[in-house]
Amino acid sequence: MKQNNGEIRSIGVFDSGFGGLTVLRALLEQLPGADYTYLGDTARLPYGAKSQATVARYAVSSARFLVEEGAEYLVIACNTASALALDAIRDAVRVPVLGVIETGANAALASTATRDVLVMATAATVESHAYAAACGERGLRAYEKACPLLVPLVEEGWIDHQVTDEVLRIYLAELLAESAEKELSPDTLVLGCTHYPLLRANIARAVPEGIRVIDSADVTAEQVASAIPHLKGEISVAQGSRLFYATDSVSKFRRLGEKFLGTPIDEVTLIDLGG
Amino acid sequence: MKQNNGEIRSIGVFDSGFGGLTVLRALLEQLPGADYTYLGDTARLPYGAKSQATVARYAVSSARFLVEEGAEYLVIACNTASALALDAIRDAVRVPVLGVIETGANAALASTATRDVLVMATAATVESHAYAAACGERGLRAYEKACPLLVPLVEEGWIDHQVTDEVLRIYLAELLAESAEKELSPDTLVLGCTHYPLLRANIARAVPEGIRVIDSADVTAEQVASAIPHLKGEISVAQGSRLFYATDSVSKFRRLGEKFLGTPIDEVTLIDLGG
Numbered sequence: 001m002k003q004n005n006g007e008i009r010s011i012g013v014f015d016s017g018f019g020g021l022t023v024l025r026a027l028l029e030q031l032p033g034a035d036y037t038y039l040g041d042t043a044r045l046p047y048g049a050k051s052q053a054t055v056a057r058y059a060v061s062s063a064r065f066l067v068e069e070g071a072e073y074l075v076i077a078c079n080t081a082s083a084l085a086l087d088a089i090r091d092a093v094r095v096p097v098l099g100v101i102e103t104g105a106n107a108a109l110a111s112t113a114t115r116d117v118l119v120m121a122t123a124a125t126v127e128s129h130a131y132a133a134a135c136g137e138r139g140l141r142a143y144e145k146a147c148p149l150l151v152p153l154v155e156e157g158w159i160d161h162q163v164t165d166e167v168l169r170i171y172l173a174e175l176l177a178e179s180a181e182k183e184l185s186p187d188t189l190v191l192g193c194t195h196y197p198l199l200r201a202n203i204a205r206a207v208p209e210g211i212r213v214i215d216s217a218d219v220t221a222e223q224v225a226s227a228i229p230h231l232k233g234e235i236s237v238a239q240g241s242r243l244f245y246a247t248d249s250v251s252k253f254r255r256l257g258e259k260f261l262g263t264p265i266d267e268v269t270l271i272d273l274g275g
Numbered sequence: 276m277k278q279n280n281g282e283i284r285s286i287g288v289f290d291s292g293f294g295g296l297t298v299l300r301a302l303l304e305q306l307p308g309a310d311y312t313y314l315g316d317t318a319r320l321p322y323g324a325k326s327q328a329t330v331a332r333y334a335v336s337s338a339r340f341l342v343e344e345g346a347e348y349l350v351i352a353c354n355t356a357s358a359l360a361l362d363a364i365r366d367a368v369r370v371p372v373l374g375v376i377e378t379g380a381n382a383a384l385a386s387t388a389t390r391d392v393l394v395m396a397t398a399a400t401v402e403s404h405a406y407a408a409a410c411g412e413r414g415l416r417a418y419e420k421a422c423p424l425l426v427p428l429v430e431e432g433w434i435d436h437q438v439t440d441e442v443l444r445i446y447l448a449e450l451l452a453e454s455a456e457k458e459l460s461p462d463t464l465v466l467g468c469t470h471y472p473l474l475r476a477n478i479a480r481a482v483p484e485g486i487r488v489i490d491s492a493d494v495t496a497e498q499v500a501s502a503i504p505h506l507k508g509e510i511s512v513a514q515g516s517r518l519f520y521a522t523d524s525v526s527k528f529r530r531l532g533e534k535f536l537g538t539p540i541d542e543v544t545l546i547d548l549g550g
Contacts, residue, residue, distance in 0.1 A: 148427055148430065148431055149424070149427050149428065149433075152424050152427040153424065156424055163441055163442055163445070166441070170438070
């Protein structure tokens with residue numbers, strides 16, 4: 001592994017799809033001077049329903065591609081890949097690798113006074129219990145809840161929408177009731193899916209007072225910035241390069257991706273990583 | 276192709292997942308004396324986002340499996356496979372093959388007086404315009420609308436639920452407004468996804484008077500019964516066999532599948548059709 005993060009200029013960001021663009025968006029705000037290469041493995045999504053062996057194979061081939069393209073630091077901006085394949089990726093590449101589940105758990109540790117945290121995530125992430133494990137390693141208790149309607153609502157574009165507010169109200173009421181049954185006293189809610197930052201305003205409206213919301217996109221960017229402090233000092237310098245790769249339809253990537261990134265995506269290159 | 280449908284006793288029903296079980300449910304009501312083999316290609320779902328070549332390859336291998344297991348008549352109870360792979364399946368097997376899109380279009384033709392029909396379906400089915408083409412061949416105009424939240428709502432189990440009613444109200448209002456802009460006068464609505472029969476009661480509540488709802492599960496079973504009339508006469512005879520196969524988690528298949536079939540599923544056999 002590269003020992004001197006001071007040399008790093010080029011950051012690779014990986015997700016199975018578009019959600020990781022919320023992490024890239026936060027990185028662009030905090031470290032605009034770095035060079036970025038984003039890969040969405042859109043031909044093989046969703047990872048969520050696939051076995052650990054298959055997810056690891058897909059994620060390792062994606063990580064290797066980013067390193068071959070020059071990435072000196074990898075951000076695994078995909079909860080499923082972070083949950084199931086982080087060790088396999090670290091074994092396969094010789095650059096530092098950061099996953100969104102550990103950054104979320106780190107932020108929960110920094111936030112909570114009660115040491116009890118809530119996690120909203122996809123069904124696959126919850127079934128892996130990766131957040132509970134990462135929180136447990138940090139001495140925290142985590143109660144995880146699958147919220148399978150939130151990704152489809154985001155992808156339908158129903159962001160500022162009464163149906164989405166109602167769905168969030170129902171999920172949060174169930175989450176609080178279920179965690180109370182387990183005698184938890186949570187003061188922190190981790191958004192354990194890279195789609196959820198698009199619902200940040202809706203979630204802020206729905207969450208009761210006294211519970212702090214952790215946006216894993218923001219906290220991941222903060223932890224990358226801390227790991228590569230020399231880039232943080234370069235905010236006033238000229239913007240670095242931004243390259244986008246996808247394994248399926250580039251037109252769909254541009255169209256959907258702009259919602260997540262918040263700015264237009266000029267060019268996406270189609271690549272083939274195999275089946 | 277087998278020329279004499281009078282010999283047929285064994286029906287194979289294929290879907291990428293669980294939705295096709297609504298078609299099997301309707302078949303069990305109308306032709307309880309037949310032997311059924313159901314295959315859900317759950318390891319390779321969803322088909323919706325994949326290319327025509329890939330869907331055809333998956334669907335052909337699934338159809339061949341059912342014929343090798345003894346199926347003498349195939350029902351393709353999957354809209355995506357019916358839209359993208361019906362010809363490839365017919366080329367690959369020597370038994371009659373019926374797809375849900377042609378049965379839906381046949382039923383629309385029998386129902387409509389205005390010759391204008393509406394179709395609610397998944398994004399992939401709408402993008403294929405398979406219903407518009409099948410309706411066009413029958414002299415009908417079809418307006419298709421993607422309703423991507425309905426499958427996640429069914430899979431979340433939110434059937435008798437105010438959120439689902441509200442989502443349906445919004446989709447139907449948009450569908451009627453958009454078809455009115457195209458100067459269509461629809462009197463028939465085709466449910467173009469095998470998940471939607473679970474929302475039959477919600478849809479009946481939401482649809483305005485004067486529009487008849489076509490449930491493709493029911494009409495497919497009716498058309499199979501018409502094609503194999505000797506089985507229809509055997510309603511009072513002993514129930515035939517029911518075999519279930521899946522390519523991924525059999526426990527999930529049993530749990531989710533029972534919602535769609537409406538009766539318990541005792542045994543599911545895991546098979547490997549390759550990647």
